Amino acid sequence: MRRTKIVEVLKSEETGKEFLVKGWVRTRRGNKQVSFIAMNDGSTIHNLQIVADVELFGEELLRRANTGASLAVVGELNQSQGTGQNVELLAKKIEVIGDCDVNEYPLQPKKHSLEFLREKAHLRFRTNTFSAIARVRHAMIFAVHSFFSLKGFVNIHTPIITSSDAEGAGEMFQVTTLNLDNIPKNDDGAIDFSKDFFGRPTNLTVSGQLEGELAAMGLADIYTFGPTFRAENSNTTRHLAEFWMIEPEMAFYDLNDNMDLAEEFLKYLIRYALDNCADDLNFLSNRLKEEEKNKKADEKSMELIEKLKFVLEDDFVRLTYTEAIEILRNSKPNKKGQFKYPIEGYGADLQSEHERYLVERHFKKPVILTDYPKEIKAFYMKLNEENKTVRAMDVLFPQIGEIIGGSQREENYDKLVARMEEMDIPVEEMWWYLETRKFGTVPHSGFGLGFERLMLFVTGMGNIRDVIPFPRTPKNAEF
């Protein structure tokens, strides 16, 4: 007999028919006559209720069907007599595939804290919350590829090991095969990297953008979707040392085209989640309500599904950094001295509190900020005519802040070299990047979307460590 997934069994209307299901026990209830086993196989948030006649199977076997154990059950699909479900499986055969010692198994049929489950990351796929997140994450991965594929973009695998340290996107993890107990040295005492695997210092990538630009200068529209590594000592709910980033890069796009694409992309992903993950989003919405039930009304977040729909309704607000500074300078919290970092004038980078004010209180919708001062942005961003600002854009979302960072790139060879020299970027090492500006250069743009930040928004989770299966953060690389 072929196994049927629980999601299919629950949808089936063929009562009286026999099914074989396999999965893990969530809870068991009952009395001397009958046992009710709530079974889950990861195919859906919902459990299948197995009804087992105690006389038929014996107390000893049913005792083994406890929380955490894996079972194979053959049974007849019935209309449920109980009220919690439409159908249930009246068991004819029960096989315990793997026993589970409840005295050692850490997951109990009760609420666990997210912190506790983080320490049990190897088992947390068996919980409602994490299986829901995993399914939504899969749907979002699929939707990313679907969106770009529909638009004729080519997916590019950019290198994970890089020798360029010029990306300027943060601290890097060094990659080496040198024996750290006996590091080869030159005569002058410096490390002899010619003895290392690649014959030069190498690191894990902090961004695929530079290589993505090379691909776009031939394929026109490309995107990357790969792991990204930052060795920053960041301890926040929004940062990981290893995360997944989506970086489209488009030839012939200016900053406006870039913003249009970013907005369309985000809306497509959110629409996809609403259309395809209703059960899991409902569960996550209820989880969030439960978590926040003791918060004051004005501290509660918007209901999850309502929030997702809300983002789809309006155009994102677009304004320049200079305009944002004006709004902030004249804002109530600034005048009342409520900002920890008061806005005094043009030039400073915006702090989290400022971004949150703009998004959550002033506009109450996603905001795209553009044209930042060149001093606070990367070397590759295109200079505006006035020579003070660059064609950068940051997409700011409520709750999570910067979800996308992007720009139109500097395509003019001389201007780019000048900017690199100003910012102490090693021009010689970047010869390959610069050659794209020498040979048939074109205006082009791109952006980076932090996949886990998208996941935070879509799932309503508060900590980025809960939307990736195995989070890597400072002092934590277990599993």
Add this chain to the structure above:
RNA sequence: UCCUCAGUAGCUCAGUUGGUUAGAGCGGCGGACUGUUAAUCCGUAGGUCGUAGGUUCAAGUCCUACCUGAGGAGCCA
């Protein structure tokens, strides 16, 4: 890295001003109950109070250092 808070039973927590034998709920185990839904009811076992020092007649409680976790900030996606 900085600031703040926390670490007590398998889990979530309480533990008053330092004072007798450290408590509860859930979970586990035993029992009761013809269909449960976080089942219910009765009973029961379970603790080196994060680690190491220190103060004190006396420390879960006070002090110091360290470890771990969380929240905020910075860096950013």
